[in-house]
Amino acid sequence: MLRGTGEAIAGQTLDQSGAGAAAPMSREGVDHALRGLRDERERISSSLAELERQSAVRLLAGARLTGETLRRWEDARSRLATLWRLFDAYQRVLEEACELRDRSPRPDVATLTELSGLLSGCSVELPDGEVPLEHRTLLGPQERRITLDEAVAMMSDAYEFVAREVAAADAAWTALLRPLELAEEGWRTTARLAHSLDGTRHPELDRVGRELTALGRLVRTDPLSLVRNGRPDTGRLDRVRAALTTLGDELGGVARMRDEYDVLLARITAEIEEVEDTERRARDAYSTALAKIHSPNLPAPSAGLATPLRDRIAALERLREAGRWVEMAGRFAELERAAEEALERARGDLRLSAGLLDRRGELRGRLEAYRAKAARLGLAEDARLTELYGEAREVLWTAPCDLRRATAVLAEFQRAIRASESETGTRR
Template identity: 80%
Template sequence: MSREGVDHALRTLRAERDRISASLLDLDGHEGSRLLEGARLTGETWRRWDDAKTRMTSLWALFDAYQRVLEAAQELRDRNPRPDAATLVELSGMLSGLSVELPDGEIPLQDRTLLGPHERRVTLEEAVALMSEAYTFVAGEIAAADAAWTALLLPLEEAEESWRRTARLAHSLDGTRHPELDRVGRELTALGRLIRTDPLSLVRNGAPDTTRLDRVRTILTSLGDELAGVARMRDDYDELVARVTASIEEIEATERRAHEAHRTALSKIESPNLPAPSHGLGAGLRDRLAALERLREAGRWVEMAGRFAELERATDEALERARGDLRLSAGLLDRRGELRGRLEAYRAKAARLGVVEDERLTELYGEARDVLWTAPCDLRRATTVLAEFQRALRACESETGTRR
């Protein structure tokens, strides 16, 4: 190698050394590296970081050996401004020959003996290749752990804060522990320990697996919404009780109307086949409401919320049942009124057609009126007679040639 070649190689290698040094310092100072160094690691993450630290130690040792050769070459060149042939040969050997002695950690097992590893030397270029390989491995492990923590730690902290907030709310409602919240808390604690000490155990196919954490967060959201609903019920309790009380009063009023309509139908309609209306729906609901009041006095809001929701559903069902009973009985009376109205409408039509004096129509009208205005009313017979009256009216209309 000529003097110019030596000087060019030294400049190139010094620049390369500076870049390598900067990269190693950046790697040491990387946030992921600091997190790994400061964490109490376990499991998969501990094993991989232990391997990475071993490689990093060897990497620095190799860099130190690499740098010593480069510094020795630079010193030799500085001492010989006009190097002779022997000096150039020595410099060439240092810069391009097997001048870098590998640290023990960089010597493969097959090159070792019972008495220790055989000395092995590589060129500066080969040393850079070995350092690059080690750097890529260490950087990859740091990046993997950092990516896992980045994806998992923030959601974990949000879940932990959500649990604390929900636990405070639960305690404010009844002052007791919430079994499901306690169970989720235990699972969250175990998951938090795993994420903080062994994040790489949660990596699947190169990406952090957030399935467990997502499930916990979903449960916490559901519990939080449920307890928030309990809190709203507590705050609006008087209004809610007033609303349920009004519904119970409506049920009782509807029950009374249904019983009255039932009695009327039994007296006014022949063979109505009506089931007896429900009885005591409102009274039963009032008893349940009174029981809830005792829970309120004891401050057992969480338990009461479920009971209150059941009471609201029962109230809605009872009101619909009472209304159904009323419709059944009132429906028969309404049917009688409908038939009466249709009879008078047909008679008015007969008058317009000028056939109101028709013997058959007069006979059928009288029969229908007797049935519909006699108690108890035979609705089946009334319906049949009215249909006959309608057919007779159509026949008369056809005979006169008039249609409406």
Template identity: 50%
Template sequence: MLADARVGQPPMSRAEADAALARLRDERERISAALLELEAHHGYQLLDGASLDGETRRVQSEVRAGVASLWTLFDVYGRVLGAAEELRSRHAKPGQAQLTELTRLLAGPSVELPAEEVPLERRTLLSVPSGERLTLREAVERMTPLYEEAARTVAALDAVWSALLSRLAEVEAERRAAEELLESLDGAEPDLDRLRADLDAVAVVVRADPMALARDGQVDTTRLDEIRTGIAEVRRGLEEAERLRDGFADRIRGVASVLDLLREAEAAARRARHEVLAKIVAPALPDLPETSAALADRLTAVGRPARDGAWNDLAARVADLEKAANDALERARDAAGVISGLLDRREELRGRLEGYRAKAARLGHAEDAELARIHEQARELLWTSPCDLRSATVALAGYQQAINSRAKGVDR
């Protein structure tokens, strides 16, 4: 390192001066490269060329002021070093006077700052602002924190801005996809209009004041994420509308086919109900489903192609109708199964009764009068219309118990 050229300090030798010049030339090149790299940084380019508001505008002002001070200091620094280089180049063998001047330029307070670059804390009330004098080393030490602060601020802002602009681009791409679908359907979508207005408002903040969406170094993309989710939902609805438009006839035929099956299921449930009421005493029957007529009316209402581009509205109605028809068909088939199950239960009891009778015969009780009486009682209940399933079930259980008792040798 160079020592300051104070009163009484001996001048540098020719070798010392040349070594100092070589080191300072390298230092100047590195400082220049660092400043140019700072100004070429993506974040600085965004900051320098943007029209900003709020907190980001304050940051912009501070960075611009800091970088301007950097260049001013570097310019004065460079002029002093240039003067030293020019002096050395004119004297192949510098004498005492030239070495003294080189020492002053290279190690003394030779860098005179413009008055406006003198920090406020170094001024006094009555002093006439004049340039502060620094050594080349002190000039570098003054530039260093200015550069570090500017670089740190630009990097932080770039991280915030990049994250927000990237997310904004994703949301805008989602919006364009939805808008293209809507245009192809030649329709209107109020939800998309609302979300588009919300996105425009957030985009203004992202581009003009990104720091308003940063807290403690974290980027807040909540609103953008919510808008993207909303637009994606609208887009899915529009895609469904597009599929409906392209396959409208097939979708309508599909609903009509389900309604045909529903009518058959409802008719089967009615027939089963009539039979059960005639053959079973006091059956507990589910409500008889009768929804096919109402669903057929809805099919008629949606069975015509959309007018005025209202495919997205029609898509929702067709999807609802498809679900309603399939649900109704499932309910009708379930009801028919429950109703028919009562007759199936009677047939099951009849079969079990004959099975128990065959078992009694195998055990040698075919002529057992008591078993015959119990059997006949159960048989009469099961073969009488209407059949009392509850009483028949009790009677059959009694018959089974009686046979089992005899199988164990117990006389009851």
């Protein structure tokens, strides 16, 4: 970005005889070189000023950096300081050349030689400690001066290094700071909600808060430590935000329970009353089945399922009076599950007893349907069918009813109807 026109200048310094000795530039060559170098200086100056104005540079300079980011910024800051010092040395040479040319409207050979040395020779004094490796020996630097072209090349390298490091930090902050701020705001909102519910500390919320504090410190002071394969890694932030979302949903549910508690209490109370009613019906059905069904083999229905549920409601009321809504929400959820299980158990008991009575009713209905079919077929006076019907009816309408025998007699009655129907069809 900063590389300039030094090669064009160097090409004008060779002796025309081809012997390779440096020759002074012509007046036109000097003027051409100065115009190019002035333009080059303006572009370099603009680039450096723009770099200094970057918000990321100001942020890096003002932040309390640590770790990887601190190490890389110190390297970049050192290179940036050297770049400015080198640019200052570069400008001094250029200004000296411009002043010399301005003082000599018609420069003689000595002046042209001096100008050529400034524009294409080793005229730029390097800042302390910045002698390139190729100019060093085991005993130290041999040369502390470089050409304008070499100065531009060194400045370009330094500029690219600084710009690359600044861009990396800026990309990391851009990717991490906004999600961090959203997470922090989410934590504050969730913490306020938790405090409004019971005023006590929430262990999981505290754990997430500690993780978020550590992560916030890392994002603000060492964002480059969170870069993986050239890209900012938001994995830890994503996990924190997911945990906060879960906590927020849970606490939101607690808040809704607090606000709608009377409605929820009425609903769970109605469910417990349904448990009691179903238990009663199951006991009645069980007693009826014992009286009306022969050898029912029924287990006794459950009893007292609603009593511990009502005790839990009383415990909930004590938590409510103490304002312990978070604990209360967990207990309420447990009560809901227990009420559902109790109701399903009572319904199961009812189905077992009622199922036997329903089976007897079904067999009675099928018997009358087969009798009506026999009458339609003109078999109402058939002796065998009349006997089977009477036997089945006696079993089904006698208490206790033997369902197994009734099922067998009914099946025989059905087969007899089919057989008689076939014989009638054959005769026809």
